[in-house]
Amino acid sequence: MEQQSALRGVIAPVITPFTPDLRPDIARLVRISRWLLARDAGLAMFGTTSEANSLAVGEKLALLDALVEAGLPVARMMPGTGCCALTDTVELTRHAVRHGCGGVLMLPPFYYKGVTDDGLFASYSEVIQRVGDARLRIYLYHIPQVSQVPLSPALIERLLAAYPGTVAGIKDSSGDWNSVRGLLERFASRGFAVYPGSEVLLLAAMRGGGAGCISAQANVNPAAIVQLYRGWQQPDAQAQQAALDALRTVLLGFPLIAALKALVAHFTKDDAWATVRPPLVGLTAEQRAALLAALPPGFAIAGL
Amino acid sequence: MEQQSALRGVIAPVITPFTPDLRPDIARLVRISRWLLARDAGLAMFGTTSEANSLAVGEKLALLDALVEAGLPVARMMPGTGCCALTDTVELTRHAVRHGCGGVLMLPPFYYKGVTDDGLFASYSEVIQRVGDARLRIYLYHIPQVSQVPLSPALIERLLAAYPGTVAGIKDSSGDWNSVRGLLERFASRGFAVYPGSEVLLLAAMRGGGAGCISAQANVNPAAIVQLYRGWQQPDAQAQQAALDALRTVLLGFPLIAALKALVAHFTKDDAWATVRPPLVGLTAEQRAALLAALPPGFAIAGL
Numbered sequence: 001m002e003q004q005s006a007l008r009g010v011i012a013p014v015i016t017p018f019t020p021d022l023r024p025d026i027a028r029l030v031r032i033s034r035w036l037l038a039r040d041a042g043l044a045m046f047g048t049t050s051e052a053n054s055l056a057v058g059e060k061l062a063l064l065d066a067l068v069e070a071g072l073p074v075a076r077m078m079p080g081t082g083c084c085a086l087t088d089t090v091e092l093t094r095h096a097v098r099h100g101c102g103g104v105l106m107l108p109p110f111y112y113k114g115v116t117d118d119g120l121f122a123s124y125s126e127v128i129q130r131v132g133d134a135r136l137r138i139y140l141y142h143i144p145q146v147s148q149v150p151l152s153p154a155l156i157e158r159l160l161a162a163y164p165g166t167v168a169g170i171k172d173s174s175g176d177w178n179s180v181r182g183l184l185e186r187f188a189s190r191g192f193a194v195y196p197g198s199e200v201l202l203l204a205a206m207r208g209g210g211a212g213c214i215s216a217q218a219n220v221n222p223a224a225i226v227q228l229y230r231g232w233q234q235p236d237a238q239a240q241q242a243a244l245d246a247l248r249t250v251l252l253g254f255p256l257i258a259a260l261k262a263l264v265a266h267f268t269k270d271d272a273w274a275t276v277r278p279p280l281v282g283l284t285a286e287q288r289a290a291l292l293a294a295l296p297p298g299f300a301i302a303g304l
Numbered sequence: 305m306e307q308q309s310a311l312r313g314v315i316a317p318v319i320t321p322f323t324p325d326l327r328p329d330i331a332r333l334v335r336i337s338r339w340l341l342a343r344d345a346g347l348a349m350f351g352t353t354s355e356a357n358s359l360a361v362g363e364k365l366a367l368l369d370a371l372v373e374a375g376l377p378v379a380r381m382m383p384g385t386g387c388c389a390l391t392d393t394v395e396l397t398r399h400a401v402r403h404g405c406g407g408v409l410m411l412p413p414f415y416y417k418g419v420t421d422d423g424l425f426a427s428y429s430e431v432i433q434r435v436g437d438a439r440l441r442i443y444l445y446h447i448p449q450v451s452q453v454p455l456s457p458a459l460i461e462r463l464l465a466a467y468p469g470t471v472a473g474i475k476d477s478s479g480d481w482n483s484v485r486g487l488l489e490r491f492a493s494r495g496f497a498v499y500p501g502s503e504v505l506l507l508a509a510m511r512g513g514g515a516g517c518i519s520a521q522a523n524v525n526p527a528a529i530v531q532l533y534r535g536w537q538q539p540d541a542q543a544q545q546a547a548l549d550a551l552r553t554v555l556l557g558f559p560l561i562a563a564l565k566a567l568v569a570h571f572t573k574d575d576a577w578a579t580v581r582p583p584l585v586g587l588t589a590e591q592r593a594a595l596l597a598a599l600p601p602g603f604a605i606a607g608l
Binding site for chain 2: 053057084086108109113118145146277278281
C-alpha cells in the first residue's frame with residue numbers, strides 16, 4: 001500500500017540553483033539534494049519553489065538524469081511533471097517512471113482557466129494511458145492561488161475510481177486547513193497520501209492521518225521539520241510546530257523563493273545560490289539584511 | 305515604421321486542428337491558414353485560441369516549419385512564442401525570426417503570479433538579448449483574465465524605451481475598452497501597433513489609431529471583419545460592427561475554442577476539425593445544435 005511508500009515524511013521542493021548565465025547549476029542541485037536526503041527529507045524537485053515552470057522540459061530531463069547518475073535514491077524522488085501541454089507532461093512523467101522515481105507531482109494544465117472536471121479528468125487520463133506503466137504513482141498538485149486551476153474532491157474521487165493504483169496522493173498547497181482536512185477525512189483511510197503544501201499544517205495533518213508535508217521551508221530547515229514529523233505524538237510537538245510557524249512568518253515577509261535562495265547563499269558564503277530566473281527577482285541587499293535580522297535566534301544552515 | 309508592417313489589419317489566432325490521437329494536424333492547419341490569408345487575414349498561430357499552450361515547443365516548431373515550407377507568406381505571420389520558461393520562449397522566438405516572421409506575439413511567463421515589473425522587464429530583456437536579431441518584432445500579449453499576469457503601461461513604456469525598434473506593439477485581450485483606449489492614446493502615435501484582442505473593439509480601435517484586431521472570430525468569419533477594417537470610415541461601419549458583435553455574442557454562449565472548431569467541422573462537413581486537446585472538451589451534440597440554431601441568418605463558412 002501507499003502507506004509504506006518511501007515518500008512518506010517530509011519532502012523538499014528543492015530550489016534550482018542557476019549559473020550566472022541562468023543555466024541550471026547541476027553540481028549545486030546535486031549538492032543540496034544530497035544534503036536534504038542526509039537529513040531525511042525527500043526530493044520534490046521541479047516544484048513551484050524549484051522555479052520548475054521557468055525551466056524547459058529538456059532542462060528538467062537533464063537535471064533528473066544528473067541526480068540519478070549521482071546515485072541519489074530514486075524511491076525518495078517525486079519530481080514535478082505537470083505542464084500546460086499534454087505532450088510535455090507525458091514526456092517528463094515517462095522519463096521519471098523509467099528512472100524508477102517513487103512518484104511524480106502533477107499540476108493540472110494551468111494556462112486555460114475555468115476548465116471543466118471532464119477536461120481535467122481527460123488530461124490526467126491521457127497522461128496515465130500514454131505513460132502506460134504500472135509503476136506510475138501520481139501525486140496530484142492542488143495550488144489554486146498559483147495555478148488558478150483547482151482540483152475538486154469530485155475530480156479526485158473520479159480519478160481514484162478509474163486509476164486506484166496509480167493516483168497515489170495529493171499535495172494541497174492551498175494553505176487552507178479546511179481543504180486539507182476535507183481531503184484527509186475523505187481519502188486518507190483509502191491509502192491516499194495527503195501532504196499539506198506547507199510545514200505549518202504538519203502537526204494537524206499528522207493528527208488527521210496525513211503522510212507528511214511538502215514544504216518550501218524544508219530547503220533551509222529540514223532537520224527541524226523531520227523532527228516534528230517523527231515526533232508528532234511527543235509532548236513538545238506543539239512547541240516544535242510553533243517554531244516552524246515562526247520561521248515561516250519571517251520567510252513570508254519576503255518573496256519566498258528568493259528568500260530561501262538568499263538564506264542558502266548567506267550561510268554557505270556562496271552567493272551563486274542566490275540567483276533566480278526571470279520573472280522572479282532576487283532580494284535586494286536591504287531585503288537580505290532585513291531577512292537575516294528577522295531570523296529566529298540560533299537559526300543556521302550547516303553542512304551544506 | 306511599424307505603421308507599414310504587413311501585419312496591420314485583421315489577424316486570426318488560427319485554431320490548431322488535431323488528429324484523432326491528438327497530434328497536431330499539419331495538413332488541416334496549412335489549409336485553414338491558406339484560406340484565411342486568401343481573405344486577407346494574417347496568421348497569429350499559437351495564440352490562446354490556437355490551444356498553443358497545450359502544445360510542446362517541439363510541436364510548435366514543427367508546425368511553423370510546415371507552414372513556411374507550404375509557401376505561406378512569413379511577413380503575415382505573428383506566431384505566439386511566449387512560454388513560462390525563458391529558454392522555451394527564446395527557442396521559439398529565435399526560430400520565428402530565422403524564418404522571417406513579421407513578428408511574434410509574446411505572453412509574459414505566466415506561472416508565477418504577483419511578479420514585479422522588474423521581473424517582467426528582465427524576462428523580455430533576456431529574450432530580446434538572447435535572440436539578438438535586429439529583425440525581431442515583439443507584440444506584447446496582455447490577456448490578464450487568462451495569464452493572470454497583466455502588462456502595465458509603465459512596463460510597456462520601459463520596454464519601448466529600452467528596445468524601441470523591437471517592441472513593436474501589443475495585443476490587448478482584456479476586453480476592456482478603457483484599457484485599449486489608454487494604450488492607443490499613450491503609444492499609438494509613436495508607431496506602436498495596438499490591436500484589441502477581439503473584433504468587437506475593431507471600429508473603436510480604428511477610430512483611435514489602432515492597427516487592426518486579432519480576433520478569434522476571424523477563424524470563422526474573416527471576410528466580414530476584414531471588410532470592416534478596410535471600410536471603417538464608411539457610413540455603414542457601425543452596422544457592420546453590430547453584425548460582428550452579434551456573432552460574438554452567439555459564440556460566447558459556448559466554450560469559445562470548441563465552438564469555433566465545431567463551426568468549421570459543421571460547414572466543411574469534416575468532423576475532424578472539432579477535436580480539441582485536453583484540458584478543453586468539445587461541444588456536446590446538444591451544444592452544437594444550439595450553436596447552429598443561434599447563428600445569424602445566412603452565416604456560413606465557404607471555400608474551406
